[in-house]
Amino acid sequence: MTTAQRHESWLLFSSRPALWVLLRAGRWTGPVRRVPRVGWLVADPVLARRALGDHRNTSVLGEGGVGHLWAQVLGDWVTDLFDGSGHAALRARVRDVFTEASARAHVDRVLTPTLAAATATLRSGAELDVADLARVLTGRLVADLLGLPDTTDEQARTRFGTAERLASLALGTGASTHLDPATVATARELVATLTAGVAEGWAHAGEDRLLGRCRALGLGRRETEGLAVLMAVAGTGTAASAMARTVALVADTGSAGRLVAEPGLVPDAVREGLRVSTPAPVVGRHVTGDIALGSARLRAGDRLLVLTHTVDNAAGGFDLDRPYDPATRQLWFGAGRHQCLGSALAKAVLAALLRALIATGEPWRVTGRRAARRVLVPAYAELRIVTA
Numbered sequence: 001m002t003t004a005q006r007h008e009s010w011l012l013f014s015s016r017p018a019l020w021v022l023l024r025a026g027r028w029t030g031p032v033r034r035v036p037r038v039g040w041l042v043a044d045p046v047l048a049r050r051a052l053g054d055h056r057n058t059s060v061l062g063e064g065g066v067g068h069l070w071a072q073v074l075g076d077w078v079t080d081l082f083d084g085s086g087h088a089a090l091r092a093r094v095r096d097v098f099t100e101a102s103a104r105a106h107v108d109r110v111l112t113p114t115l116a117a118a119t120a121t122l123r124s125g126a127e128l129d130v131a132d133l134a135r136v137l138t139g140r141l142v143a144d145l146l147g148l149p150d151t152t153d154e155q156a157r158t159r160f161g162t163a164e165r166l167a168s169l170a171l172g173t174g175a176s177t178h179l180d181p182a183t184v185a186t187a188r189e190l191v192a193t194l195t196a197g198v199a200e201g202w203a204h205a206g207e208d209r210l211l212g213r214c215r216a217l218g219l220g221r222r223e224t225e226g227l228a229v230l231m232a233v234a235g236t237g238t239a240a241s242a243m244a245r246t247v248a249l250v251a252d253t254g255s256a257g258r259l260v261a262e263p264g265l266v267p268d269a270v271r272e273g274l275r276v277s278t279p280a281p282v283v284g285r286h287v288t289g290d291i292a293l294g295s296a297r298l299r300a301g302d303r304l305l306v307l308t309h310t311v312d313n314a315a316g317g318f319d320l321d322r323p324y325d326p327a328t329r330q331l332w333f334g335a336g337r338h339q340c341l342g343s344a345l346a347k348a349v350l351a352a353l354l355r356a357l358i359a360t361g362e363p364w365r366v367t368g369r370r371a372a373r374r375v376l377v378p379a380y381a382e383l384r385i386v387t388a
């Protein structure tokens, strides 16, 4: 195991010990295996894609799927929006909102001053906590998407914390996605805080902003609120985790000098960082109809867990020279009709962060790190770096 792999393994174990065990087990269980009380584990790229693409027989709704959690918090109306005809209509409508060009423009508009300050900190010889920076960056992005007028770093941290607390309520749903009433009540309060600016933004924002665009595209206020909450939860912890872990992976593999010398490798660093970190390490589904998956026969009512982290890491450690792998493709963003809506934004923010570090003209090294604990997405709580 390389130094970089040891750090990643330690991070996963510290953040979520049970998840670490599950992902490691996936290395030995074979392509698909039933584990009592957990469900079917899928650890093969072809079968993973087939399961996630089988919309007839698998669903995000029902026990084991993320939509099941949301329906309990937001109400049954999300059912159609999450996996019914409403979902297809929503994805078709918002497709042009989530392009690479719009993601880059969004990142430039919202994050440029924060990133410039980070470059200046490193240039001055001071330490930079990239984990904190990542929380501020994602907090700012999400606040902007949700029409909230956050201006300070502290507000961005608070916004990040609210989204992370909401996401973390899913912890402990490994065996069942049924939530108890107290958890549902807490979740609803957090949702109300996060969506406080959506109604106003939906009614009045210009069409260059997400909420204004949603209105112009014919989405109702409630659908827009649902989409907003989903983005806040799906896009904060994951993106922040990927950012700090990619910065650490570049340093831990001794690749920072090369990236500084060859900035054209940034897209490769982004792809490899996402592959190795795979911030959504498991993607769950409820089985709604009998399916043959490899040698296994899954029955309606079963749960399945695609071990994306295990599958993505089978190729080996972070390597700037590793080519795009057509087998995994972008499995770190899921597959099928629920494939990540914010993937362009996630890649744009990760690339912008690496460019801000490269702008110092010096490679960076890690001077200290601490893992976050009891979080849904394994992440650094602190990752201090300096330039050499």
Ligand code: HEM
Binding pocket: 060, 066, 082, 091, 145, 230, 231, 232, 234, 235, 236, 238, 239, 242, 274, 278, 279, 280, 283, 284, 331, 332, 333, 334, 335, 337, 338, 339, 340, 341, 342, 343, 345, 346
């Ligand atoms: C590195 C960062 C990210 C990773 C690794 C990631 C990963 C994923 C994965 C694996 C899924 C599929 C879940 C499933 O099939 O059950 C997903 C869905 C989704 N993601 Fe991301 N995501 C990231 C960032 C973002 C961002 C920045 C946003 C938006 C601001 C976002 C919005 C969404 C939404 C709305 C969905 C649900 C799509 C649907 O059900 O049709 N994600 N993401």
